[in-house]
Amino acid sequence: MKTKLTKSNLRDARTGYIFILPFVVLFAVFKVYPLIYGFAVSFLGRNSIRTVSDTTFVGLENYVKVLQSNSFWTSLEKSFQYALIYTVVVMVGGFLTAMLLNRKFRGRTFVRTMAYLPYVTNVIAIGIVLKYLFNPTKGPINAIFRAFGEAGPKWFSSPDLALPMTAIIGAWLAMAFNTITILAALQDIPNDLFEVADIEGASGLQRIRYIVLPMISSALFMLLTITVINSFKSYTTVVSLTNGGPASSSRVLSLQIYEDAFTYMKFSIAAAEGTLFTLIIIAFNKILDKVRAVWENR
Amino acid sequence: MKKIVCTALLIVAAASMLFAQGSNESATASTEQRVVTTVCRASYANEEWYNRMNADFEAETGIHVDVQPTPGNDDDHDAKVNIDLLAGRTIDVIPSLGPKFYYERVEAGFFAPLSELAAAAGVDVNSVYGGYLPADESGEFYSVPVKQELWCVFFNRNLFDAAGVPYPEGPWTWDEYVETAKKLTDPSKGIYGSHMSIDPPWTIMLAKQEEIPLYKEDGTCNFDDPRWREAIEFYATLGNELKVQMSVEEFKNENASWNYYALAGDHIAMFPNGNWFTRLLNSQTDYPKDWSYGVAPMPSTGNENGANNLVSMGYVSVNKNAAHPEEALEYVLWLGENQWKYEGGIPALATLSEEDKNLAFSSVADASNGQVTVDEIYNAWINTGLGTTESDIIGTAAGEYDNIVEDELEAYFLGLQSIDVTIDNVVNRVNEAIKNVQ
Amino acid sequence: MGKQIKNSAGSKALTLTAWLIALVALFPFFMMVLISFRVSGDAYEPFYYIIKPTMENYKTVFLHKNYLDWYSNTIVTVVITILLRLLVTLPASYAFSRLKFKGRGFILGLLLATMMVPGETTMVPRYLYFKTLHLLDTKWSIILPEITEVFYLMLMTEFFRSIPEDFSEAARIDGCSHPRILSSIFLPLSGPSIATTVLFSFINIWNNFLDPYLFINSIDKQMITPALKFFQERGGANIPVQLAGASLAIIPILILFTVTQKYFVAGVSSSGIKG
Known part of the structure; x- marks a missing residue:
């Protein structure tokens, strides 16, 4: 359809602006402005409890300090490790669960409802319970290991496992969103495709490879975008499961930012870290977009 | 759809009623x-x-x-x-x-x-x-x-009785403390002679008692003083080599808090802590226990300037x-x-x-139901023959200093890094923190 | 609809796996409720340990003078946020999906780009900014930034795009205004989409820990999730009481979840009208 400059089109445009105005204004004031504000604060000298209202411009000093500090790079690395594990588990787990729950079997409604349960939970409460379940000496999980004469892994208190564990738990809590979306997308696949597959005698894996995956690929890419975005929101999960420990082994960047700002009152340093983190995430997403475009145009 | 709108409206109505009620209440409360x-x-x-x-x-x-x-x-x-x-x-x-x-x-x-x-x-x-x-x-x-x-050593009388070891008395040294702990430790029963938490000041106790300065003359971090290292190594030895107390790794696995020791402390013979801990030990309703406790003064380091109790x-x-x-x-x-x-x-x-x-x-003493007497408390807390020194880290960027020490020492105790790296990290990170504040 | 696999042994194994997933999801809940009936000292006892169940924890929760405050604060905040979110997002989605105006693609692209920024990285500037706006310690510090979530804009816009052009074109020819089309044609069709938005918004805001923890400081204004952390004893959290509070706090979500379940599964597919 070609756009003609008619009276009705003009009115449409005006309605359009009016309709998006509240959203855009609120978005600018409460989402964009804090970003700019943070950017501005990162150039000030508000780095102790005494200088919280300081307005001295210090240039790039905070950025230099942050980029030179080990803790920034290690916690950035932890954030990406978390994001990677989280994304893989959510995507693969969400897909497999959806495939399982899409089959007809007795008690399917019940099983589906249960599978969504982790998504509605309060991380704080479930964190307490999980710490109990995975307690190496008293938890039921290691009791199973001990029954076989093994001590079992140390889970959250092992420096090697703490971060992957939190990422997997975070993914398990969030996975239901993907499961639901994929289940819905699966319902859109025309039945005759499967009928053809039946006639051809296709195996289960072949069905997934040649029918399911191509048919839901756009949903999967949408989910991937959302999952990657969510994968960097690790604060609450990490705080309620390991609080960054043991010995900083699960200290992700958001924890570091929080601590720098609200425990040590280094607001400008924290703002610089936040700004850098934001830029890195945006750059990372841009690269993912490119990869995705290449993939889709194969 | 209608159902949803209706439900939403109902929730809003109910919520606003609750809300209105709440604000009325607070208005009436602020009278004269x-x-x-x-x-x-x-x-x-x-x-x-x-x-x-x-x-x-x-x-x-x-x-x-x-x-x-x-x-x-x-x-x-x-x-x-x-x-x-x-x-x-x-x-x-x-x-x-x-x-x-x-x-x-x-x-x-x-x-x-x-x-x-x-x-x-x-x-x-x-x-x-x-x-x-x-x-x-x-x-x-x-x-x-x-x-x-004020700090003191709490001990479990029943475990001392069972092991036939006389109750500790001041003045004594950390060497004597360790000897006593060895006699009481019994791995077959899961009994440890000692328990000290994994945070400062326990982990740096000896240097704290000797009042080793935290900062150098020029205001930078003084954690590279050998006495800090010795104090840390002393703590690590207790759990890792002498095994008279839970190692840091075991402690982490236990995932337990203080109330746990007040409650389930029947397998720990001695635990240095602040005098506030009596409130837990005396609370038979919140922390029921079937053993009685005693108090002894803090051991000293044996060096002439190490005869100090901690105070907060x-x-x-x-x-x-x-x-x-x-x-x-x-x-x-x-x-x-x-x-x-x-x-x-x-x-x-x-x-x-x-x-x-x-x-x-x-x-x-009354609240303890005869577990400890006024004299015993007085001798363990006040009449110790010891001086006093602040238990906390005080000075520039103290909060961060404290957290860095806790963090790096934990990595050392868990065997993730050597003592040299630990001390270096503490000094570098603390100096960085000090610089940021200035 | 996926066809059942013929091989009955394989089929049974898959069904069993599905049930296993459900049980793994259920078990922590079961434990949460179970531990909430224990005394504090028994919190870490083995999971089969149930001796002496106590109601004391629930009594502690109910008798806490602020528990109802936290509950009602959270409900009020969640409801206001969701209503404002819908009020602002629906017209914007309509505009982005149906109306042509200059800069439409650019603005939408900009909004999508900022979606990538996790809120956690802006907690510091938000705190300092809300301080200057005197929003700290009010529920508006939670509500205002939550109103515009690009995710829901995206969800709704995608959904509106899937509504056939003919519907709105016919109404336009009949002389309907855009607000009219939105309210009388699009809105009735978007039940599933709105249900999805309501449910996900409810869950996310209800379970939000960091924002209220940072921005609210009066005990009677606190929200339920961070408020669970008020149940402490010397040396640490009073675990059974916190879990009792959490068990009670999850009830509204479970109710909403059950009520909207049918809707939101359809809503995410956003395809009911396509065929």
């Missing part, structure tokens, strides 16, 4: 009565003595104490209070338990100066608190001391943005003279009458 507001740790708000103390204050002065706890554990408390103070919160009275954040808050100018106000109220603070008053050179002070927490002061201050400054002053001065009576702690008063002394210690 004088009020003072104070923050406290969430754990305090649930303790009987704390509420009884505030009720008595109200009965005496007619001022109602509006207690505002902070969510989270005791560690979260100080950070949250700082965040709130920065937000310009007008809460009146701010307690600082342990000086970790106290000096920072004074420097940040959060507190109102009290010298003139106290003089106007007719209280001669110097004669009441003497050397305990945290006054600067000009005589100005921003807080009133409410208590001192508790202060209360008036917010400079206080909404009720007069009531706040009255409350703070009252707490200074009375809080210890309720908390069962050691007052920070210059002169204590024999009667008060008896009261301070007999309340603990």
Whole structure:
């Protein structure tokens, strides 16, 4: 359809602006402005409890300090490790669960409802319970290991496992969103495709490879975008499961930012870290977009 | 769809009713009565003595104490209070338990100066608190001391009896402590002779007792002094080589908190801690236990300057943005003279009458149901022949210093890094933190 | 609809796996409720340990003078946020999906780009900014930034795009205004989409820990999730009481979840009208 400059089109445009105005204004004031504000604060000298209202411009000093500090790079690395594990588990787990729950079997409604349960939970409460379940000496999980004469892994208190564990738990809590979306997308696949597959005698894996995956690929890419975005929101999960420990082994960047700002009152340093983190995430997403475009145009 | 809209509207209606009710209530509550507001740790708000103390204050002065706890554990408390103070919160009275954040808050100018106000109220603070008053050179002070927490060694009498080991007595050294712990440790029964938590000051106890400076003359970190390293290694040896106490790794696995030891401490023979711990040990309802405890003075390091007990002061201050400054002053001065009576702690008063002394210690002894006597407590806390030194890290960027030490030492205790790397990391990170503050 | 696999042994194994997933999801809940009936000292006892169940924890929760405050604060905040979110997002989605105006693609692209920024990285500036706006310690510090979530804009816009052009074109020819089309044609069709938005918004705001923890400081204004942390004892969290509070706090979500379940499964597919 070609756009003609008619009276009705003009009115449409005006309605359009009016309709998006509240959203855009609120978005600018409460989402964009804090970003700019943070950017501005990162150039000030508000780095102790005494200088919280300081307005001295210090240039790039905070950025230099942050980029030179080990803790920034290690916690950035932890954030990406978390994001990677989280994304893989959510995507693969969400897909497999959806495939399982899409089959007809007795008690399917019940099983589906249960599978969504982790998504509605309060991380704080479930964190307490999980710490109990995975307690190496008293938890039921290691009791199973001990029954076989093994001590079992140390889970959250092992420096090697703490971060992957939190990422997997975070993914398990969030996975239901993907499961639901994929289940819905699966319902859109025309039945005759499967009928053809039946006639051809296709195996289960072949069905997934040649029918399911191509048919839901756009949903999967949408989910991937959302999952990657969510994968960097690790604060609450990490705080309620390991609080960054043991010995900083699960200290992700958001924890570091929080601590720098609200425990040590280094607001400008924290703002610089936040700004850098934001830029890195945006750059990372841009690269993912490119990869995705290449993939889709194969 | 209609159903959803209807449900939504119903929820809104119900919610707004609740909301309206709530605001009415708060409107009626703020009538003529004088009020003072104070923050406290969430754990305090649930303790009987704390509420009884505030009720008595109200009965005496007619001022109602509006207690505002902070969510989270005791560690979260100080950070949250700082965040709130920065937000310009007008809460009146701010307690600082342990000086970790106290000096920072004074420097940040959060507190109102009290010298003139106290003089106007007719209280001669110097004669009441003497050397305990945290006054600067000009005589100005921003807080009133409410208590001192002195350290001692708690022990499990039953385990000593079972092992046929005589109860510990002061003066003694850490070597003797270790020897005693060895005799009591029995891995077959899961009994450990000693238990010390994995945070400072336990992990750096010996150097703390010898008052090794935390900062060099030029203000940088002095953690590379060999005595810090020796103190840390001493702690590590207890759990890793001598195995007279749980190793840090085991402790982490246990995922247990202090209440666990008060409760399930039947397999720990000795545990150095602050005198506040008696409240847990004496609470048969909250922490029922089937063994009785005793108290002994802290061991000394054996070096001539190591004969010090640790002390941690508790202060209360008036917010400079206080909404009720007069009531706040009255409350703070009252707490200074009375809080210890309720908390069962050691007052920070210059002169204590024999009667008060008896009261301070007999309340603990009485609550213990004969487990400890007034004399034993007095000998373990006060009459120790030891000097005292601050248990906390105090100075520039103290909060961060403390966290860095805790963090790096944990990595060392878990075997993730060597002692050399640990000391280097502490020094570098602390120096970085100091630089940031300047 | 996926066809059942013929091989009955394989089929049974898959069904069993599905049930296993459900049980793994259920078990922590079961434990949460179970531990909430224990005394504090028994919190870490083995999972089969149930001796002496106590109601004390629930009594502690109910008798806490602020528990109802936290509950009602959270409900009020969640409801206001969701209503404002819908009020602002629906017209914007309509405009982005149906109306042509200059800069439409650019603005939408910009909004999508900022979606990538996790809120956690802006907690510091938000705190400082809300301080200057005097929003700290009010529920508006939670509500206002939550109103515009690009995710829901995206969800709704995608959904509106899937509504056939003919529907709105016919109405336009009949002389309907855009607000009219939105309210009388699009809105009735978007039941599933709105249900999805309501449910996900409810869950996310209800379970939000960091924002209220940072921005609210009066105990009577706190929200339920951070408020669970008020249940402490010397030396640490009072675990059974916190879990009792959490068990009670999850009830509204479970109710909403059950009520909207049918809707939101369809809503995410956003395809009911396509065929």
